[in-house]
Amino acid sequence: MESGNRIEWYVRRVGVCVGIALVAAVVLAFRVPDGSRTLGADVIFAISPTGELGVSRPGPFMSATGLRPGGSLKGEVDVANQTGRRLAVRLRALPDRNDLDRLLVVDVRAGDTLLYRGRLGGLRAKTRAVRIESGRKRALRLRAALPADAGAGCAGRIESISLELSSTVEDRRG
Amino acid sequence: MARKILLSLLVLGALAAVSGAATFSAFSSQTTNAANSFAAGTVHLTDNDLDGAMLSLSNVQPGASDISCILVTYSGSVASTVRLYGSVAGALAPYLTLTVTRGDDPSPVFDDCVGFAADSTDYIGAGAGIVYQGPLSSFPASYGTGLVDPIPASPETWTTSEVHTYRFSVSVVDDNAAQGQSATASFSWEARNQ
Numbered sequence: 001m002e003s004g005n006r007i008e009w010y011v012r013r014v015g016v017c018v019g020i021a022l023v024a025a026v027v028l029a030f031r032v033p034d035g036s037r038t039l040g041a042d043v044i045f046a047i048s049p050t051g052e053l054g055v056s057r058p059g060p061f062m063s064a065t066g067l068r069p070g071g072s073l074k075g076e077v078d079v080a081n082q083t084g085r086r087l088a089v090r091l092r093a094l095p096d097r098n099d100l101d102r103l104l105v106v107d108v109r110a111g112d113t114l115l116y117r118g119r120l121g122g123l124r125a126k127t128r129a130v131r132i133e134s135g136r137k138r139a140l141r142l143r144a145a146l147p148a149d150a151g152a153g154c155a156g157r158i159e160s161i162s163l164e165l166s167s168t169v170e171d172r173r174g
Numbered sequence: 175m176a177r178k179i180l181l182s183l184l185v186l187g188a189l190a191a192v193s194g195a196a197t198f199s200a201f202s203s204q205t206t207n208a209a210n211s212f213a214a215g216t217v218h219l220t221d222n223d224l225d226g227a228m229l230s231l232s233n234v235q236p237g238a239s240d241i242s243c244i245l246v247t248y249s250g251s252v253a254s255t256v257r258l259y260g261s262v263a264g265a266l267a268p269y270l271t272l273t274v275t276r277g278d279d280p281s282p283v284f285d286d287c288v289g290f291a292a293d294s295t296d297y298i299g300a301g302a303g304i305v306y307q308g309p310l311s312s313f314p315a316s317y318g319t320g321l322v323d324p325i326p327a328s329p330e331t332w333t334t335s336e337v338h339t340y341r342f343s344v345s346v347v348d349d350n351a352a353q354g355q356s357a358t359a360s361f362s363w364e365a366r367n368q
Contacts, residue, residue, distance in 0.1 A: 016185055019185075048334065048335055049249065049335055049337065050220055050247065050249065051221045051223075051245070052220075052222050054247075054282070055335075058334070059335060081283075082222040082282045082283060082284065083222050083223075083224050083284050084224070084283060084284045084286075135281065135283040
């Protein structure tokens with residue numbers, strides 16, 4: 001092969017390689033980048049009235065989107081005794097799934113009285129009772145948190161938690 | 175010459191394949207919708223009476239009356255219509271005039287009517303909020319003949335957490351035939367999603 005043809009042969013191949021490199025660079029430039037943050041959990045707490053008990057905010061009353069380990073949400077709802085008797089009122093959670101049962105820590109208070117503190121899974125059982133006189137109302141304060149060491153188990157979870165009220169008559173007609 | 179054209183086409187094809195694969199790899203990510211669940215809706219109606227009676231008359235004279243209010247709460251998940259009917263017995267029933275008024279009470283307590291406010295609509299031409307007025311003995315006895323809440327022409331569609339208060343008033347008419355008679359009654363609200 002003559003010297004001129006050999007140079008042309010090399011130039012053509014170098015050109016092809018440069019072309020491939022350019023196309024690769026363009027494709028990489030338009031590549032969708034990976035996310036750098038952890039996906040959080042969406043948590044919604046809702047409550048409904050019963051015949052005996054009214055609530056100030058029926059339906060969802062506290063929620064958080066993208067809740068990550070270390071994050072928390074708070075909410076408050078008034079519960080009214082609509083009967084003619086004093087009632088012992090209890091609360092329990094009915095999550096639509098159990099993904100966050102071992103991760104979410106819930107704290108339920110009526111005034112200064114602690115009704116429940118623990119994992120969401122434990123709130124499937126009824127809390128301690130709070131007394132509400134006939135015609136009176138008590139504020140229930142809830143706080144739910146994902147501990148900092150909750151890990152990635154909460155990532156992308158969407159959980160709607162219905163709180164169920166129940167009551168029993170405490171004493172004679174008041 | 176033909177060899178060069180063929181080679182060029184091969185190179186272009188390879189480039190297209192590489193860039194195409196890279197492009198699709200960026201925009202064809204897969205997502206899965208798992209754990210689908212299916213649950214039937216609920217129709218659930220409750221009141222605040224704790225199974226206690228709301229009306230009581232004993233040893234009364236003509237003109238005597240009793241008034242009581244009851245709160246009815248819908249906690250079902252599917253919208254429903256509601257009918258009111260009752261079960262009445264006793265010879266005094268024709269001599270008792272019953273008035274049922276629909277309204278709201280911001281602070282309801284069974285069975286007082288302190289905060290009761292009747293609906294402003296005159297449903298049956300008997301006054302604001304009144305849905306029934308007549309002898310207790312004529313009160314509808316079944317769902318089929320029950321009072322559509324509040325009126326058949328425009329039934330209310332009850333949704334989750336909807337509440338309404340009903341005031342019941344009963345009085346004894348001035349008729350000697352009522353002497354010594356007695357009667358009992360129970361009232362029911364029934365929701366159906368239709």
